[in-house]
Amino acid sequence: MSEGAIDDRELRDLMIRYQRADAAALEELFRRVSPSLLRYFSGSGVGRNDAEDLLQECWIRIHRSRHTYRSSELLMPWIYAIARHTRLDGYRRRRRLESREVLVESLPDHVSEAARQAPREEDDFASLVASLPEGQREVLVMLKVSGMSLEEVAEATASTVGAVKQKVHRAYTALRRALREDRENARQS
């Protein structure tokens, strides 16, 4: 999928200017990279509001760690490595909050933030890959939703191209099986 792919050379120039405190470069970088990052966060199965929160947190981390980017390296894997940590920490935080939730006899009057978020479509990307293990789901989201190459995914996940290919292969096998079963169930019903 080339739609989501972004020219890394131009982005690297913007990043170098951002490191030199060029506010216009930061704005342009935000404008170019954020849609792909938002797709990455929302492709992981969280609601729109949560995805926007993760995006905001991710940019704060990018800002704090901008000195760790070297102009000789690809930018998108660097950004996605930070996004990956942001997403995992967000996931852990949600899990912690969920584990602290207690059952109440009657529902509170106010509606929770999660409930206010628009419900996800049943035929969206996240629901298709929801049954996959975390590692396989992550590489598919990076490849398909964010439009990254195998090499970029390998760098972002601190892995190898071979390992990424293997995860994709396993994911495809599992998805093919799931789709076949879905169709068979639909035919039977």
Next chain:
Amino acid sequence: MQDNPSDGELERELNERAGREAAEISAELQRRVLERLTPSLRPVKPIAAQRLLVLQFFGIFVLSAVGIVPIVGKAGFGLMTDAQIAWMCLVLAGGAALFSVILAGQMVPGRRRGIPVAVVCALSGLAVIAGIGLNFPWMSPGSFVSEGWPCAMLELTIAAPATLVFWLLARRGALFASATLGASLVGMAVFTALAPLQVQCMFLRAPHLLVWHGGTAAVLIGLGALIGSMRHRAVEW
């Protein structure tokens, strides 16, 4: 990935659904994020090249080891044979070099890790065991514990501040606490401690060296990995 028709079908399905994922960034969100970032926008100096970082960590190991020897003494050095000295130099320098590479790799997000830290630990451990087991006598020690614990304490005494030094050097880049970071920081510090300890120690017997030098090192590296992992879970940005 498109070896058969069903792969193509799946590919289309994935691409269709991926294309439907929302991607518009609202003006409000853009304003909110940029307002948070712009006030702290200052020029930053990019982190040094990977090779320089590796050299920096290895240089600290060499300088510290050489600097600590006159303080702790070199009583054991004269008791070692040339083969034993060569083996220990090879093992200690090799271990420190491997951990330098791992630690430098931790300093840039999204950098592919060359060698997994578990492999480095296993290789270093095997090299230490082989180096000691093949080159030092296996005679039974007279007072195993009373001879051993001062060595373990000395190793801990050197490794603790050394960990702090390596952390101070690495923290500019190592933004994400992890078991790997904890293990590699302590690994560097442990090798920095093992070098002067080996030169100082007079109990050059395999059981003593394996348990009190190597065993303490393994426990400390494991502890470093545990602390790194716990810190990773605890950190809230």
